[in-house]
Amino acid sequence: xxxxxxxxxxxxxxxxxxxxxxxxxxxxxxxxxxxxxxxxxxxxxxxxxxxxxxxxxxxxxxxxxxxxxxxxxxxxxxxxxxxxxxxxxxxxxxxxxxxxxxxxxxxxxxxxxxxxxxxxxxxxxxxxxxxxxxxxxxxxxxxxxxxxxxxxxxxxxxxxxxxxxx
Amino acid sequence: xxxxxxxxxxxxxxxxxxxxxxxxxxxxxxxxxxxxxxxxxxxxxxxxxxxxxxxxxxxxxxxxxxxxxxxxxxxxxxxxxxxxxxxxxxxxxxxxxxxxxxxxxxxxxxxxxxxxxxxxxxxxxxxxxxxxxxxxxxxxxxxxxxxxxxxxxxxxxxxxxxxxxxxxxxxxxxxxxxxxxxxxxxxxxxxxxxxxxxxxxxxxxxxxxxxxxxxxxxxxxxxxxxxxxxxxxxxxxxxxxxxxxxxxxxxxxxxxxxxxxxxxxxxxxxxxxxxxxxxxxxxxxxxxxxxxxxxxxxxxxxxxxxxxxxxxxxxxxxxxxxxxxxxxxxxxxxxxxxxxxxxxxxxxxxxxxxxxxxxxxxxxxxxxxxxxxxxxxxxxxx
Numbered sequence: 001x002x003x004x005x006x007x008x009x010x011x012x013x014x015x016x017x018x019x020x021x022x023x024x025x026x027x028x029x030x031x032x033x034x035x036x037x038x039x040x041x042x043x044x045x046x047x048x049x050x051x052x053x054x055x056x057x058x059x060x061x062x063x064x065x066x067x068x069x070x071x072x073x074x075x076x077x078x079x080x081x082x083x084x085x086x087x088x089x090x091x092x093x094x095x096x097x098x099x100x101x102x103x104x105x106x107x108x109x110x111x112x113x114x115x116x117x118x119x120x121x122x123x124x125x126x127x128x129x130x131x132x133x134x135x136x137x138x139x140x141x142x143x144x145x146x147x148x149x150x151x152x153x154x155x156x157x158x159x160x161x162x163x164x165x166x
Numbered sequence: 167x168x169x170x171x172x173x174x175x176x177x178x179x180x181x182x183x184x185x186x187x188x189x190x191x192x193x194x195x196x197x198x199x200x201x202x203x204x205x206x207x208x209x210x211x212x213x214x215x216x217x218x219x220x221x222x223x224x225x226x227x228x229x230x231x232x233x234x235x236x237x238x239x240x241x242x243x244x245x246x247x248x249x250x251x252x253x254x255x256x257x258x259x260x261x262x263x264x265x266x267x268x269x270x271x272x273x274x275x276x277x278x279x280x281x282x283x284x285x286x287x288x289x290x291x292x293x294x295x296x297x298x299x300x301x302x303x304x305x306x307x308x309x310x311x312x313x314x315x316x317x318x319x320x321x322x323x324x325x326x327x328x329x330x331x332x333x334x335x336x337x338x339x340x341x342x343x344x345x346x347x348x349x350x351x352x353x354x355x356x357x358x359x360x361x362x363x364x365x366x367x368x369x370x371x372x373x374x375x376x377x378x379x380x381x382x383x384x385x386x387x388x389x390x391x392x393x394x395x396x397x398x399x400x401x402x403x404x405x406x407x408x409x410x411x412x413x414x415x416x417x418x419x420x421x422x423x424x425x426x427x428x429x430x431x432x433x434x435x436x437x438x439x440x441x442x443x444x445x446x447x448x449x450x451x452x453x454x455x456x457x458x459x460x461x462x463x464x465x466x467x468x469x470x471x472x473x474x475x476x477x478x479x480x481x482x483x484x485x486x487x488x489x490x491x492x493x494x495x496x497x498x499x500x501x502x503x504x505x506x507x508x509x510x511x512x513x514x515x516x517x518x519x520x521x522x523x524x525x526x527x528x529x530x531x532x533x534x535x536x537x538x539x540x541x542x543x544x545x546x547x548x
Binding site: 010015021023027031047049050051055058059060078079080081082083084085087088089090091092096098099100107108111112113124140141142143145158159162163164165 | 185225285287288291293295296297298299300301302303305306309310311313314317318359360361362363364365405406407408409410412
């Protein structure tokens with residue numbers, strides 16, 4: 001072990017990365033719909049699993065998700081965490097609630113914020129709906145949704161959400 | 167298939183900042199210890215297999231290029247492995263496969279992370295295009311699955327504290343471990359700040375610098391050395407965003423465990439495995455993986471933890487070295503599990519040795535809990 005040696009020179013040098021992102025046809029279709037305030041999933045023609053956001057292929061069957069499935073902006077909290085620490089590079093001020101949002105009729109969830117409720121009252125299975133930015137601010141991004149907020153509907157039993165291919 | 171065994175395990179000490187060594191120096195330190203432990207010279211090494219987690223963790227892209235000389239790979243085949251956090255385990259399996267294939271007699275394998283050179287939480291929290299910027303590090307990713315485990319099986323919150331305290335108590339018996347917290351107990355864990363609910367500060371792994379290396383050889387080269395015989399090894403993956411995935415109990419983990427048990431002729435892992443080093447970066451993953459690995463029925467893992475079964479003096483000690491919760495140089499963390507399992511069956515685990523450990527498991531998982539690597543090592547060849 002050489003821990004007793006004097007530390008060597010140590011300096012911070014920041015890396016700046018720029019990259020070009022190619023969305024691909026499925027994501028492009030999805031984001032064009034999001035820009036209009038619509039959430040449209042895509043289903044696998046074989047197993048019928050509905051993906052949102054769609055990535056263009058079904059990871060189970062390896063085929064294109066060619067069936068468009070219009071969804072509402074309502075769903076439930078599949079699970080969540082409350083982030084209490086600042087994340088380097090992230091502008092959101094803690095504490096905030098990061099949830100796995102499962103839209104109705106979708107078979108996977110995506111991460112989004114929960115607001116409009118006391119943190120201690122948030123539960124797995126709670127019904128939620130998107131809170132959208134003003135229409136004039138809509139762009140090609142799920143950031144068009146500011147966050148999801150609870151709605152007054154009975155909780156979902158999340159054990160019923162697991163997709164099983166028929 | 168050719169029988170392979172571990173004849174030397176080398177580790178650095180683990181610390182938050184190993185500023186006394188470069189990345190190359192850190193890796194070489196572990197290698198030197200492994201060669202010494204194995205009692206082999208450089209010319210006995212036929213190939214080198216290197217592993218580490220994402221390059222963003224140091225900001226050095228393709229470190230295998232610059233490390234080729236430090237790892238003794240000049241003039242020899244070198245392969246770099248990457249499967250996120252499970253990479254230490256995957257690298258060990260790939261290295262052992264080199265030997266079992268008959269292509270190489272003796273292989274050196276090494277894994278490392280020098281997390282102090284960048285920021286892993288930053289690296290794991292990128293802003294994805296066209297999405298809100300809410301990724302919150304590994305803890306932010308795994309906490310919702312832990313919450314779901316607790317809900318599903320109505321597990322009491324002290325289970326997480328218990329695992330966190332137990333692993334750090336074990337670390338006090340391992341001088342290489344990063345976190346050395348005298349007097350650590352459940353109460354101390356429970357009083358630390360919440361990071362990612364339901365995970366508290368001391369229920370989370372540290373960020374460490376360190377490296378782990380092993381020398382793996384074929385049965386004909388073993389001679390009179392102490393050996394950890396590799397009785398079963400396997401890798402499995404599953405899709406990250408796949409409908410029907412259960413991230414509380416991933417299918418890839420179930421399948422990987424079944425595979426190694428079958429190879430090793432193990433029918434009842436709870437009875438036949440003497441101790442296990444399992445990848446537990448956040449406290450609750452101990453009970454979750456006990457179930458996933460078939461040590462008990464679903465929903466029973468937290469009870470094993472609660473009953474003290476996984477303590478160093480329990481009937482199924484888990485993470486005798488202190489585990490990932492005590493030392494976490496991410497790229498090496500999986501190999502440390504595999505190497506510590508080997509040390510147990512070689513009888514070389516010193517103060518954290520389990521008495522009469524003959525069969526031990528090494529386990530690692532990585533990515534979004536979609537990569538798994540496992541092996542079973544034994545003190546006896548047959």
